Amino acid sequence: MNRxxxxxxxxxxxxxxxxxxxxxxxxxxxxxxxxxxxxxxWGFVSELNFLELWPxxxxxxxxxxxxxxxSVLAIVIGLVVGIILAILLQLQVxxxxxMVKTYxxxxxxxxxxxxxxxxxxxxxxxxxxxxxxxxSGLIAxxxxxxxxxxxxxxxxxxxxxxxxxxxxYALGLRARTKWLTVILPQALKVMIPPLANVSISFFKAxxxxxxxxxxxxxxxxxxxxxxxxxxxxxxxxxxFIYIALGILFSRGTQALERLTAxxxxxxxx
Amino acid sequence: xxFDFQAIADSHQLVLSxxxxxxxxxxxxxxxxxxxxxxxxxxxxxxxxPINWIAIGYIEFYRTIPEMVxxxxxxxxxxxxxxxxxxxxxxxxxxxxxxxxxxxxxxxxxxxxxxxxxxxxxAYANGMPRRWIWAAIILPQAxxxxxxxxxxxxxxxxKVSGLLSAIGVGELIYQATVxxxxxxxHFEMFTLVGVIYIAIITxxxxxxxxxxxxxxxxx
Numbered sequence: 001m002n003r004x005x006x007x008x009x010x011x012x013x014x015x016x017x018x019x020x021x022x023x024x025x026x027x028x029x030x031x032x033x034x035x036x037x038x039x040x041x042w043g044f045v046s047e048l049n050f051l052e053l054w055p056x057x058x059x060x061x062x063x064x065x066x067x068x069x070x071s072v073l074a075i076v077i078g079l080v081v082g083i084i085l086a087i088l089l090q091l092q093v094x095x096x097x098x099m100v101k102t103y104x105x106x107x108x109x110x111x112x113x114x115x116x117x118x119x120x121x122x123x124x125x126x127x128x129x130x131x132x133x134x135x136s137g138l139i140a141x142x143x144x145x146x147x148x149x150x151x152x153x154x155x156x157x158x159x160x161x162x163x164x165x166x167x168x169y170a171l172g173l174r175a176r177t178k179w180l181t182v183i184l185p186q187a188l189k190v191m192i193p194p195l196a197n198v199s200i201s202f203f204k205a206x207x208x209x210x211x212x213x214x215x216x217x218x219x220x221x222x223x224x225x226x227x228x229x230x231x232x233x234x235x236x237x238x239x240f241i242y243i244a245l246g247i248l249f250s251r252g253t254q255a256l257e258r259l260t261a262x263x264x265x266x267x268x269x
Numbered sequence: 270x271x272f273d274f275q276a277i278a279d280s281h282q283l284v285l286s287x288x289x290x291x292x293x294x295x296x297x298x299x300x301x302x303x304x305x306x307x308x309x310x311x312x313x314x315x316x317x318x319p320i321n322w323i324a325i326g327y328i329e330f331y332r333t334i335p336e337m338v339x340x341x342x343x344x345x346x347x348x349x350x351x352x353x354x355x356x357x358x359x360x361x362x363x364x365x366x367x368x369x370x371x372x373x374x375x376x377x378x379x380x381x382x383x384x385x386x387x388x389x390x391x392a393y394a395n396g397m398p399r400r401w402i403w404a405a406i407i408l409p410q411a412x413x414x415x416x417x418x419x420x421x422x423x424x425x426x427x428k429v430s431g432l433l434s435a436i437g438v439g440e441l442i443y444q445a446t447v448x449x450x451x452x453x454x455h456f457e458m459f460t461l462v463g464v465i466y467i468a469i470i471t472x473x474x475x476x477x478x479x480x481x482x483x484x485x486x487x488x
Binding site: 021022024025026028029032039040041043044105106108109110111112113114115117118121122123125126204205207208210211218222225231232235236238239242243246247 | 312316317318319320321323330333334335336337338339341342345346349350351352424427428429431432434435442445446449455456458459460462463466467470471474
């Protein structure tokens with residue numbers, strides 16, 4: 001497919017055209033990089049000093065730990081709530097279905113930053129209980145995660161063959177046994193790839209919590225750059241950590257997917 | 270506590286200006302992001318050599334970096350590197366455009382590659398000229414196939430535009446923060462903002478789901 005789309009004809013005059021398109025490619029890249037090279041004030045490079053971050057290592061590490069903790073909590077609690085919501089959807093009771101659907105739609109459609117401000121500033125007016133920035137951040141991100149994960153769980157449960165439900169019914173399994181030992185293990189296997197995607201996007205989304213200074217990596221990075229006046233080093237370092245961990249995690253889950261696919265092939269389904 | 274509608278009525282002008290700014294940022298960054306995305310998609314699919322590597326690197330980089338880091342980095346670091354002063358609107362627009370360029374490039378690519386290879390092979394076999402293949406075979410089908418992904422990206426962009434309040438762009442959330450800090454009507458303001466976002470995003474995301482389900486059935 002990619003061969004068909006490429007600029008030069010697949011078969012005739014291959015060698016000559018290849019050179020022409022490579023030449024154009026080099027030319028465009030040179031123009032692009034040259035434009036950047038002219039406009040960048042290179043003086044900043046000589047002042048770069050990443051060692052300036054060393055005194056703040058504890059703060060940054062603590063921020064990273066909090067980021068990881070928030071992501072894990074968002075996914076784990078969100079998954080539990082999401083699965084419960086997805087099971088409620090299977091009950092076929094109209095009012096419950098509507099309520100669950102509204103919940104999921106609100107959780108998915110509201111931007112995280114709005115949820116965050118709402119929980120942090122508006123909710124105390126309603127309940128009279130002040131929450132700390134961390135608590136507000138956790139509530140908001142868990143709420144949004146539960147919406148996304150309810151949708152994924154619903155799709156996962158629907159992917160389990162109907163015969164499995166019928167078999168569980170025919171065996172007279174109790175609801176708890178049916179869900180915990182028959183349906184959910186099979187559903188979870190289908191859910192691994194979308195689950196991995198959502199985990200990564202919520203790991204990235206934790207940086208949004210910095211707007212109410214929760215104290216995770218991004219807020220720590222902003223605070224450090226305000227004290228050491230070195231935004232380039234600090235923010236680049238934070239970005240690098242997010243990218244490195246994101247790539248690491250996506251590689252890890254790809255390996256996990258291959259492993260489960262292989263195992264289910266060996267077992268035969 | 271009771272819901273104070275008067276507070277909303279009093280501040281409707283600021284809320285409207287916030288909504289206008291949100292839409293300006295969204296459509297402005299789409300206007301810049303679509304050409305960037307088309308160029309990156311073209312370079313990724315059909316070029317070889319350095320420009321292809323640059324396009325792939327750009328797309329991958331912007332798809333892995335958190336939106337917040339992107340926004341803050343462009344706001345705080347870019348002025349130091351280029352030694353110019355950007356307004357918060359300009360840096361916000363740049364951040365959102367680069368973000369949408371990378372995601373749109375992938376959406377375009379997925380749409381083009383979702384056109385069945387048999388269609389293109391058939392066109393070749395019939396001796397159709399290359400531009401005709403693009404104009405008559407690939408692009409019409411690819412455009413149709415990328416509509417659902419495009420709509421759901423649009424909803425993402427609306428959500429991400431809210432993050433610009435952190436660097437002081439006067440969009441919806443920023444205005445709501447300002448108003449509620451003055452009037453102490455946090456509950457009313459942020460509920461209103463949430464309702465506005467849901468009113469924009471929910472119909473679009475339902476439409477995208479509907480289209481996607483229809484395409485999946487017809488395949």
